[in-house]
Each structure stands twice: as structure tokens, then as C-alpha cells.
Amino acid sequence: MSYSMKVLEDTKAKNPGQPEFHQTLTEILPTLQPYLDEHRECEKAGILERLVEPERQIIFRVPWVDDSGAVHVNRGYRVQFNSAIGPYKGGLRFHPSVTLSTIKFLGFEQIFKNSLTGLPIGGGKGGSDFDPKGKSDREVMGFCQSFMNELYRHIGADTDVPAGDIGVGAREIGYMYGQYKRLTGLVDGTYTGKSLCYGGSLARKEATGYGLVYFAEQILSSLKTTFQGKRVLVSGAGNVAIYAAEKATQLGAKVLTVSDSSGYVLDPDGIDLETVKLIKEKQRGRISEYVKHRKGAEYFDKGSVWQVPCDVALPCATQNELNEDDAKVLIKNNCLAVAEGSNMSTTLEAVELLHKSGVIYAPGKASNAGGVAVSALEMAQNSGRLFWPFEEVDKKLQGIMQNIYKQVSETAEHYATKNDLVAGANIGGFVKVCEVMMLQGII
Numbered sequence: 001m002s003y004s005m006k007v008l009e010d011t012k013a014k015n016p017g018q019p020e021f022h023q024t025l026t027e028i029l030p031t032l033q034p035y036l037d038e039h040r041e042c043e044k045a046g047i048l049e050r051l052v053e054p055e056r057q058i059i060f061r062v063p064w065v066d067d068s069g070a071v072h073v074n075r076g077y078r079v080q081f082n083s084a085i086g087p088y089k090g091g092l093r094f095h096p097s098v099t100l101s102t103i104k105f106l107g108f109e110q111i112f113k114n115s116l117t118g119l120p121i122g123g124g125k126g127g128s129d130f131d132p133k134g135k136s137d138r139e140v141m142g143f144c145q146s147f148m149n150e151l152y153r154h155i156g157a158d159t160d161v162p163a164g165d166i167g168v169g170a171r172e173i174g175y176m177y178g179q180y181k182r183l184t185g186l187v188d189g190t191y192t193g194k195s196l197c198y199g200g201s202l203a204r205k206e207a208t209g210y211g212l213v214y215f216a217e218q219i220l221s222s223l224k225t226t227f228q229g230k231r232v233l234v235s236g237a238g239n240v241a242i243y244a245a246e247k248a249t250q251l252g253a254k255v256l257t258v259s260d261s262s263g264y265v266l267d268p269d270g271i272d273l274e275t276v277k278l279i280k281e282k283q284r285g286r287i288s289e290y291v292k293h294r295k296g297a298e299y300f301d302k303g304s305v306w307q308v309p310c311d312v313a314l315p316c317a318t319q320n321e322l323n324e325d326d327a328k329v330l331i332k333n334n335c336l337a338v339a340e341g342s343n344m345s346t347t348l349e350a351v352e353l354l355h356k357s358g359v360i361y362a363p364g365k366a367s368n369a370g371g372v373a374v375s376a377l378e379m380a381q382n383s384g385r386l387f388w389p390f391e392e393v394d395k396k397l398q399g400i401m402q403n404i405y406k407q408v409s410e411t412a413e414h415y416a417t418k419n420d421l422v423a424g425a426n427i428g429g430f431v432k433v434c435e436v437m438m439l440q441g442i443i
């Protein structure tokens with residue numbers, strides 16, 4: 001058995017009941033073998049055994065009181081996975097489905113993603129099974145303050161810098177950063193995705209979605225085409241989805257769909273983003289309300305966006321939202337590319353099918369790295385007490401996404417096949433982390 005397969009089997013056995021973590025290990029570890037064959041010293045140094053074991057996992061109680069006076073207890077997590085190349089960096093997810101397995105899969109992916117950005121950030125992730133949906137601002141504040149009462153002692157500008165993810169946006173970050181400041185007395189920018197008026201970076205809100213489209217633009221360019229006139233499917237209607245749809249539209253594409261966990265909207269005239277922003281960013285409403293604002297649009301509470309014929313698919317909601325049956329429909333409809341905005345959007349079976357059928361598939365750790373990249377730029381601005389204009393951050397983001405595509409596609413060509421962006425992203429992200437782990441000794 002190869003080194004990577006052995007570590008895969010051992011790690012799965014050692015971490016039972018963590019299906020999402022097993023899935024990311026299964027996707028990543030075997031693809032590293034060609035590099036490990038060339039670099040036998042990695043096995044001797046136990047690189048993989050150390051990589052799959054988080055440096056630290058923090059699990060804590062988060063008690064809070066709702067508006068009726070009832071007491072609730074949620075579970076909080078921060079998994080500090082790997083600090084080889086910089087402070088732990090990664091978002092916090094608040095969603096009822098969150099378990100240790102979810103946070104470990106996201107944290108493991110983050111190690112490779114952050115390395116691909118070329119910036120000095122390690123991998124971490126956290127969150128809670130708390131559901132902010134339907135809660136009052138006071139309840140969300142109470143929860144965030146309680147969450148910080150424990151988390152604050154584990155984070156810092158040079159140790160671990162959290163950010164947003166599903167269910168954590170500017171409101172939650174504001175409440176958490178406020179409490180962090182109160183408990184530590186520090187105003188050191190620990191947290192990214194902050195509002196602009198207290199240290200946030202311009203273009204951070206847009207960064208993941210715009211970055212995704214900049215990455216997909218590179219894929220289309222390799223096929224000698226552009227976004228102009230393309231039919232694009234976007235799933236989700238949150239931060240990543242909205243700004244992916246915005247940039248694709250700016251580049252001349254027609255975005256046909258958006259969705260949330262209740263259903264999806266098809267607008268044959270192209271999704272109107274002002275309407276989506278009003279419903280989702282201002283009213284915190286459901287996407288079904290879209291059809292009240294736009295004639296000709298239809299709402300479906302069954303099925304998925306992937307049934308709609310398209311040229312490019314951009315999943316931007318959550319993990320495993322695109323399965324084998326969806327992949328079959330995309331292939332039948334001659335879709336050119338699937339680029340992930342969400343993390344691990346696509347099941348392993350669907351990825352294999354897309355790859356075999358020649359649909360170019362970009363894994364999230366490469367194509368959605370724009371968010372964390374601009375987070376690292378926010379950290380840089382905070383430590384320099386600087387504030388860069390939108391155009392400057394956006395230009396840097398474009399350069400970073402182009403570099404990631406180049407690095408990933410060249411690595412794929414060297415170690416696997418030209419369009420195997422999975423192998424390219426995994427090996428591309430691994431090399432730097434591995435080299436640093438070798439240099440820093442057995443820790």
C-alpha cells in the first residue's frame with residue numbers, strides 16, 4: 001500500500017463518524033502520491049501523519065438567553081489545523097448542521113487553499129451549531145458575545161485570525177470583534193471581514209465571488225472563450241453567490257439562477273442583483289420573494305439549479321450540493337466548466353464523472369481562495385495602519401487568482417493531466433506547507 005493510502009486508512013479509522021473529514025482526506029491524500037514518490041524524505045519525516053492531525057482542537061460550551069428568557073446551549077469549535085506558513089486563518093460557520101467533522105473538513109481544505117494564495121497564512125476553521133436565522137439582533141449579539149467569552153483567549157493578530165463563512169457576516173463579526181476588544185483591550189484587527197468603518201478592507205465583501213469568476217475566466221480562456229454571452233448557473237444567495245453573479249454579469253454573462261435551502265429562482269432575463277441584495281442583505285428574507293419583484297421569473301421549491309441548461313456552473317451554497325445525478329445533467333447539457341465557490345460543493349462521484357466527461361472542474365480550495373486572500377490583505381492593511389482603494393485590492397485579487405490558476409494548471413500538467421485541477425490544487429498547495437514543515441523540524 002502506498003504511503004498516502006496508508007495514512008488515509010489509518011486516519012479514517014482513528015476519526016470515526018466524521019464523514020466530511022473522510023471525504024476531504026479521500027479527495028486530497030491519494031493525489032499527493034506522485035510528489036511523495038519523488039520526495040521520499042517526506043515519509044521519513046512523517047509529514048502526512050502530522051498534517052492530518054490538527055495542531056489543536058478547541059470545543060466549548062456557548063450558553064445564551066433568548067428574548068423570552070429561555071436558556072440555550074450551543075457548541076463552539078475552533079480547529080487550529082496547521083501554522084507552518086503563518087497564523088491560523090479561516091472563517092467561522094454558524095449553521096445547525098455544524099459538527100466537528102464539518103469544521104475539520106473545512107480546516108483541512110483551508111491549509112491547502114491558504115498556501116495557494118502565496119500569502120503567509122496557516123489553516124484553521126471554527127464555528128457553532130447555532131442558527132442565526134430567525135433570531136433577533138439582540139439574540140445574535142448575546143450568542144456572539146458568549147462565543148467570544150471563550151474564543152478570545154485562543155486567537156490574536158499573530159496567532160489565529162477568524163473571519164466569516166455560512167451564517168457569519170458583517171453583523172456577527174462586529175459583535176464578536178467588539179467583545180474581543182472588550183476582553184483583551186486590543187484593537188489589533190484580529191478578525192477579517194470587518195466593516196469598512198473600523199478596519200475592514202474594501203473589496204473583501206466581493207472578494208470570494210469576484211475571485212471565483214476571475215478564476216473561471218482563466219478556465220474559459222484556456223478553452224479560447226470568455227464569459228461574454230455565456231449562460232451561468234449560481235446556487236446559493238449569500239455572500240459568495242451574490243458577488244459571483246455580479247462579476248459574471250459585469251463580464252457579459254447571463255446569470256439564470258440563485259437559490260437558498262428552500263428552493264431556487266430561474267430568471268430567463270438574467271438575475272436582477274439589486275432585488276437579491278434587497279431580499280438577502282437588507283431584509284434577511286427568503287429567495288422565494290424574488291418572483292414578487294420580477295415578472296417572468298419562476299420559483300421552484302423542488303429540484304436543483306443544475307437542471308437548467310448552462311455553459312458554466314458556479315455552486316456557491318454548501319458542501320455536496322452537486323451530486324452524480326446533477327453532474328449527468330450538466331454533461332448532457334454540454335456545460336463547459338464547474339468552478340466551486342462553496343467548499344467541497346461536489347461529491348466525489350460527481351467530480352469523477354465530470355472529469356471523465358471532459359467538463360473542467362475547479363475545486364473550491366483553488367477557485368474560492370479569493371476571499372481568504374483579501375482577508376490576508378486586510379491583515380496587511382491593519383498592521384500597516386493603511387487603507388487601500390477598491391481598485392488596488394481588486395487588482396491584487398485578480399493577480400492572485402491568475403497566479404493560482406497558473407500554478408494549479410502547471411502542477412496538474414506536471415504530475416497528472418492538463419485539466420486535472422484537483423491534483424494541481426492539492427499538490428500545488430501541499431508543496432510549500434511540506435517544505436516548511438521539513439525546515440521547522442518534528443513539531
Ligand code: NDP
Pocket residue numbers: 095097164165166167168208236237238239240241259260261262316317318319341342343368369371372
Ligand atoms: P452565506 O451564509 O452568506 O450564504 C449561504 C447560502 O447558501 C445561503 O443562500 C444559504 O441558504 C445556502 N445554504 C447554506 N447551507 C445550505 C444547505 N445545507 N443547503 C442548501 N443551501 C444552503 O454564506 P457564504 O456565501 O459566505 O458561503 C457560501 C459557501 O462559500 C460556503 O461553502 C463557504 O464555506 C464558502 N466560502 C465562503 C467564503 C467567504 O468569504 N464567505 C470564502 C470561501 C468559501 P439559506 O439562507 O436557506 O440557509
Ligand code: 2IT
Pocket residue numbers: 089090091092113161162163164165192343368369371372373375
Ligand atoms: O472558506 C473560506 O476560505 C472562508 N470562509 C474565508 C476565510 C477567511 O479567513 O477569510
